[in-house]
Amino acid sequence: MVYSSNLVVAVGLAEDELFSPRKATVWATNTSTCLCKLPFSSKVEAIKLNKSRLIACVKDGMHIYDMKTLKFIHSLAISNPLVRFALSPATENCYLVYSDNVERGIVTVYDAQNLIIKQTIDAHKTPVFRLSVNIKGSLLATCSCKVRVVERVGNDDKSVQSSKGGEAVHV
Numbered sequence: 001m002v003y004s005s006n007l008v009v010a011v012g013l014a015e016d017e018l019f020s021p022r023k024a025t026v027w028a029t030n031t032s033t034c035l036c037k038l039p040f041s042s043k044v045e046a047i048k049l050n051k052s053r054l055i056a057c058v059k060d061g062m063h064i065y066d067m068k069t070l071k072f073i074h075s076l077a078i079s080n081p082l083v084r085f086a087l088s089p090a091t092e093n094c095y096l097v098y099s100d101n102v103e104r105g106i107v108t109v110y111d112a113q114n115l116i117i118k119q120t121i122d123a124h125k126t127p128v129f130r131l132s133v134n135i136k137g138s139l140l141a142t143c144s145c146k147v148r149v150v151e152r153v154g155n156d157d158k159s160v161q162s163s164k165g166g167e168a169v170h171v
Helices: none
Strands: 007-011 023-028 033-039 044-049 053-058 061-066 072-076 084-087 095-099 105-111 116-124 130-133 139-143 147-152 158-163
Touching (some): 044 084, 053 084, 061 095, 084 130, 105 139
Antiparallel strands (some): 007 023, 044 053, 053 061, 061 072, 084 095, 095 105, 105 116, 130 139, 139 147, 147 158
16 A cells, blocks of 8 residues: 555445446545545446546546546546456556557556556567556556566666566567
8 A cells, every 4th residue: 555545445246226336425534434436437447546537448448537526527438347456556647558459468657647548569579468667656567467567667788588487588
């Protein structure tokens, strides 16, 4: 955990109005109150948050909210059927990294603070299986079924690439 927070985001599983999978509820645990309910047009697949942003991934894209005001900021219209994305815990390097390509391991680094695409990385020949960003938001780790890659975010230099069970090589 990067910082302590009294906020919890819950998404329902039932198909009734109270616990709908198309609604995210933001709770303050210290006061046991609902701060807001965020409605979506389709089922919420995943939610990530850090100190400044809340990212909700739904079938037709990702929606970005400001954590201070809980207001909607921006929407990314992407098809992400595998829900492969990560959000940097850092607020100064607030990167949202995602892969929406089901045939190749192409990763997009999106600056969630300034709402711009920072870079696109052709990381793998096969689809991305997992994504992770370090605590400072400066390193990105991806893996497919066959290869692991660690890259520096913001640079075009690849750091380390290794095959499953293989030796590390510099690219």
